[in-house]
Amino acid sequence: MIGWNALVLLAASSVALAAPPPSPPPTPEQVMAIPPEVRTLLQERVLGAANSPEQRLQRLVELVFRPEGLGLAYDTGATLTVAQTWQQRRANCLSFTLLFVALAREIGLEARMQEVGQVVSWYEDQGLIFNAGHVNVGMRVDGRQATLDLDSNVLYDRRGPQPISDSRALAHFYNNRGAEQLAAHDYVGARAYFDAALRMDPRFVPAWSNLGVLESREDDLDAAAKDLDTALSINRFHAPALHNATKLYQRMGDSRRVAQMQSRLEQIRKRDPFYQFMQGTSAERDGDYALAAHYYREAVRLYGKAHQFHFGLARAYFLGGNNRLAMKEMKRARDLGGEPMRAVYQSKLDGIRRLEARHAAR
Known part of the structure; x- marks a missing residue:
């Protein structure tokens, strides 16, 4: 799932150890690259065995999900490139969307990325999971629209899936990766990914919100406030950014801003069925x-x-x-x-x- 948005105070480190510089984020081309062996499989199992677009779509679904093909498994933490998803045979909703759209386009199908504002998912081993963001695949085949979602236990918000650009989908990718680095306390790596997300989409609110969390962890509270103000100037009712801003202003002792953020959060919650x-x-x-x-x-x-x-x-x-x-x-x-x-x-x-x-x- 997408969107990590939680404010955690910086834990002081008593020892600074030299570490190799982190690898830079993959380029958009590297994220979406289809391995040569996968192109061969597409030729053999899809294009060589199907004529109509509907048949090609069915063959592609079989290739991705059946054990004799990719046998793709759902993993909420697997934010992977197309090649990594194929190699590791696991994906979250974002990785699946990137993979399936790339493969569908490779065989001449009309596929797009779609975004849902918020969802609730049901898992027997984890209970209910609320996510402030979700992506899936939109298809147009023989004039008919279809949505493909790796997560079958999901309730969309009332607007449902909305088409987004590839750049915005990649912003989700880099933001997810940045959140993972943030959770691992790799602040240099996290910043590189958040910056990459904002290059893809300068108005991507989750990345601005998470960048504010990063700045707070690094004790640059003024920079954190600027990032969160930017997030809320784009979407003043973005609940995770409001939550992070509330925690930040509490830390800064700004009771007036805390009251403003809490009031706005309460307005959102009253209108939010989830x-x-x-x-x-x-x-x-x-x-x-x-x-x-x-x-x-x-x-x-x-x-x-x-x-x-x-x-x-x-x-x-x-x-x-x-x-x-x-x-x-x-x-x-x-x-x-x-x-x-x-x-x-x-x-x-x-x-x-x-x-x-x-x-x-x-």
Whole structure:
């Protein structure tokens, strides 16, 4: 996933050790380069076995996902070049998008990068993950539009995927890499990647926000404030930048600016169905089902077509002992979920009905 945005105070280092200079970021051409052996496979398994664009797309999907091809596996931390993705057989949503778009264009298909403002993803081993950014592949085949996403357990925001330029997609790449270097305390390497991201897209808010975090870690608070002000001048409601700015101004003792940032954050949260939903899941985990239902109702009010939100509200009602309202929300989740979720929700709805029948028979 994309977008690391967290402010962490600088930890003092007592010893300065000489280290080799970090490798410079790969050029855009190096990021997107297709290895010669992959071009050979495209000729043999795709172009040589398919005539129509639809057939080529199907063959490409098989080449990327089937074990006898790439057998691509999902890895949230794998921000890789096209060649590295092929070699390592793993990718996050960004690496997959770069790879698939490059290969699709190589075989003559119309492919583009797409961006989603924010998403919530579901993982059994990690729970819920909120991301302030996501990318996927947009295709146009025989006059029909299609979206390909490596992450199948994802709920998009209301706008859904929007086409972006290759430069902006590469800004995501460099920003991700910079965030990884920042987390590893390699500030020289992180700066090089953030600078590369901003060369690709000077208005890329996440890179300005993360650069502000970097400057803060290096104790240059004035530079950090300038970077975060730049981020917020481009998008004054960018929640991660507001969060980082709040922490920075708290550190600087600027209570007036802290109050401004917190007020703006609160405005965003009141209008953000994903924030309300995440608050609901937190209350549900804590066993406060009345509070969970409150937050889930707000999420539904703000984004009524998300079946996951209705399912959350149904759970809160059920766990709070209100089976009648639980059934109502479960029906709505079923009707919005489509296949295969319809069968899952119908099964849960039948279970509530059986409980109600037992209680009525007593």
